[in-house]
Amino acid sequence: MYKSQVSRKEGPEVDPLWLGSGWTPEDLTKPQILLESTYGDSHPGSRHLKQLVDEAKISVYKNSGKPSVYTVTDICDGVSTGHDGMNYSLASRDIIAAMVEIHASSVPFDAIITFSSCDKSVPAHLMALAHLNIPGIHFCGGSMMPGPDFISAEICYETNDLVRQGKMEEKEQLYYQLNSCPTSGACQYMGTASTMQVISEALGLSLPGNALIPANLNIINQYAHQAGKAVLDLLEKKIVPAKILSKKAFENALMIHAAIAGSTNALLHLPAVAKQVGINITLEDFDYIHRKIPVLAGLKTSGPWPTQLFWFAGGVPRVMLVLKEYLNLDVLTVTGKTVGENLDSLENSGFFKRGAAYLKNYGLKQSDIIMAVDKPYNAGGGIAVLKGNLAPEGSVVKHSAVASDMHYHVGAAKPFNSEEEAIDAIFKDRIKPGDVIIVRYEGPKGAGMPEMLKTTEAIYTRPELYSTTALVTDGRFSGATRGPAIGHVSPEAALGGPIALVEEEDLILLDIPNRILKIIGCNGIELLPEEIESILKERKQLWSRPMRSEKRGVLGLFTKNAGPTESGASIL
Numbered sequence: 001m002y003k004s005q006v007s008r009k010e011g012p013e014v015d016p017l018w019l020g021s022g023w024t025p026e027d028l029t030k031p032q033i034l035l036e037s038t039y040g041d042s043h044p045g046s047r048h049l050k051q052l053v054d055e056a057k058i059s060v061y062k063n064s065g066k067p068s069v070y071t072v073t074d075i076c077d078g079v080s081t082g083h084d085g086m087n088y089s090l091a092s093r094d095i096i097a098a099m100v101e102i103h104a105s106s107v108p109f110d111a112i113i114t115f116s117s118c119d120k121s122v123p124a125h126l127m128a129l130a131h132l133n134i135p136g137i138h139f140c141g142g143s144m145m146p147g148p149d150f151i152s153a154e155i156c157y158e159t160n161d162l163v164r165q166g167k168m169e170e171k172e173q174l175y176y177q178l179n180s181c182p183t184s185g186a187c188q189y190m191g192t193a194s195t196m197q198v199i200s201e202a203l204g205l206s207l208p209g210n211a212l213i214p215a216n217l218n219i220i221n222q223y224a225h226q227a228g229k230a231v232l233d234l235l236e237k238k239i240v241p242a243k244i245l246s247k248k249a250f251e252n253a254l255m256i257h258a259a260i261a262g263s264t265n266a267l268l269h270l271p272a273v274a275k276q277v278g279i280n281i282t283l284e285d286f287d288y289i290h291r292k293i294p295v296l297a298g299l300k301t302s303g304p305w306p307t308q309l310f311w312f313a314g315g316v317p318r319v320m321l322v323l324k325e326y327l328n329l330d331v332l333t334v335t336g337k338t339v340g341e342n343l344d345s346l347e348n349s350g351f352f353k354r355g356a357a358y359l360k361n362y363g364l365k366q367s368d369i370i371m372a373v374d375k376p377y378n379a380g381g382g383i384a385v386l387k388g389n390l391a392p393e394g395s396v397v398k399h400s401a402v403a404s405d406m407h408y409h410v411g412a413a414k415p416f417n418s419e420e421e422a423i424d425a426i427f428k429d430r431i432k433p434g435d436v437i438i439v440r441y442e443g444p445k446g447a448g449m450p451e452m453l454k455t456t457e458a459i460y461t462r463p464e465l466y467s468t469t470a471l472v473t474d475g476r477f478s479g480a481t482r483g484p485a486i487g488h489v490s491p492e493a494a495l496g497g498p499i500a501l502v503e504e505e506d507l508i509l510l511d512i513p514n515r516i517l518k519i520i521g522c523n524g525i526e527l528l529p530e531e532i533e534s535i536l537k538e539r540k541q542l543w544s545r546p547m548r549s550e551k552r553g554v555l556g557l558f559t560k561n562a563g564p565t566e567s568g569a570s571i572l
Helices: 003-010 014-020 049-062 084-106 121-132 155-164 170-179 192-203 219-237 247-259 266-275 283-292 307-312 315-322 339-349 351-360 419-427 453-460 529-542 553-561
Strands: 032-037 066-071 111-116 136-140 384-388 391-397 408-416 436-439 470-473 485-490 507-511 516-522
Touching: 003 014, 032 049, 032 084, 032 219, 049 066, 049 111, 049 219, 084 111, 084 121, 084 266, 084 553, 111 121, 111 219, 121 136, 121 192, 121 266, 136 192, 136 219, 155 170, 155 453, 192 247, 192 266, 192 315, 247 266, 247 283, 247 315, 283 384, 283 391, 307 351, 315 339, 315 351, 339 351, 384 507, 391 516, 408 419, 419 436, 419 453, 436 453, 436 507, 453 470, 470 507, 516 529
Parallel strands: 032 066, 032 111, 111 136, 384 516, 408 436, 436 470, 470 485
Antiparallel strands: 384 391, 391 485, 408 507, 507 516
C-alpha cells in the first residue's frame, strides 16, 4: 500500500482537506507525487520552471498519479554577490533541503520530482532526495542561451569594474547588460549551477541528457513530460535513491566533474549529498580522481565554449562515452537501467546525431567541444587539493583556470579580516604584483562562507595583478572565478586555524604541482619549517577571535551549527 494511502486511513481529516483543495474522489486513491521546484521571480534560472512543472504535472495525471505542486524558491548568487546577501547563499542550500523534507514528509508523498537549475537549489534537492529515500528524480532546469559573440553573464562583473576604473563607458556596459542573459536557464559558463546539473545526471538522479539542456528549446518540455512517467515507473519498481547513490555512482560523478573542470563548490556539495546516504567523500577522493582524469571540455570561464554548445556536443552522455573505460557502467539510474544501458539507448535514439546537427549551425563538431582522453583540453585535470601549515585539513584551487606561470608562486601576505577590506585595498591600489591576498573569517562559522567573485574580478580587471597575485581564503569562490584563487582553507579562521595567524609580509608558498600551500617565512625572510612552527604556536597563544556583530536569525543558526568545510559545511 502506498504511504499516502496509509495516512488517509490514519487521518480521517485528510480526505475532506484534499477534496477541499479541488481534488476528485478518484484522485484520493492514486499515488501522490510531489512536484517540488524553486520556481519564482528570483532569477533566470528559476523563472521558467513553472512551465516544466506543468508538463510533468500533466504527465503524472496521464500515468494515473496525483501531482501536488510545492515551491521554495532560491536566491541568485549573482544578485547576492558583493554585499551581505552573499552570506546567506550557502545557508540557503540547507534550508531549501530542509523545506523539501518537510513538504515530502508531512503528507507523506509516495514519490517526488524536484526542479531546479542553480548553485544552491540543485545540491539542496539532491540532498533532500537522498535523505527522503522515496522514489525520486531531479529535473535539471537547463542552460541559458549564450549572448551575441558568446558573451555570458559573468561579463557584467568585469564591465562594472572597468567602468569604475574609467576604462569603459556606461553606454558600452549597457550593451553587455542587455545581451548577456538573453533567456532563462543557468548561466552559460561552467559555474556551480552548471556543474551541479552535470553532477545530478552523473550520479544517475536525472534523466540521461537532461543536464544543461537548452532552456529555450521545446526539447526541455518533452524531457519534463518524460520525467512524469519515469517517476511513476520508479515507484512501481520500488527504486529509491539509496539504490542509485552507491559509492561507485559518486566515483562516476567525481570523474565527470574532473572532465568538465567543474566548480570548486562541488567539493562542498557532493560530500553533503553523500553524507545523506552514509557515504564519506573526502578531498583526497577529489584530488586522486582529478590527477587521473583530464579536462575534456574547454568550457567558460576556463575555456571558450558556453554550456549550450556542450549539450549540443552530447553533454554528460558524450563525456561518459569518452570516459567509458574509467566509469562504473553497471550502476543504476532513475531510468531503471544502468549507465551503460542508458548510453546504448541514447545512441540508438539519435540523441547524439541531433546535437551534432545543431553544432553545424556554429560551424563546429562535437570533438571541438568534448575532446578525447589522449588529446584532452587540459591534461592536468581541473581541481587540486593543497595542504600545508596554512591549510592542514586542505584547501582547493581550480588550477585549470590558473595561468601555468602561477602554479608555483611565493609572495608576501596581505591579510584582511573581511572581503570588504580586501576589495577596498584593491580599489585603492594597496595590493602590489606578487602579493598573496589573505581573506579570512569568511568560512562557514565566520560569515556563512560567501563567494569571493567580486574580489577575484577586481583582481582580474587589473592586468598587473591578474598574472602575478594570488588570493587565499577560508571562504569560497564562484565557478566563474579566474586566476589563482585558493579557497576552502581549513580549519577556518573562526576556529583559530592557521589562516587566522598570518601576518603582514609573511611569505606564502603556492605549489600546485606538489599540492602545497604553506607559510615559509616571516617579515619577508624565509625560515626553517621548525622556526615557522614555533612562531605559529606563539601567535596561537596570543590569538583571539575578532569581535564582529553577532549573526542572528537563520544566518546565526547556520554559522553556529555548520559542519567542517571539508565534509560539506552543512547543518543537516
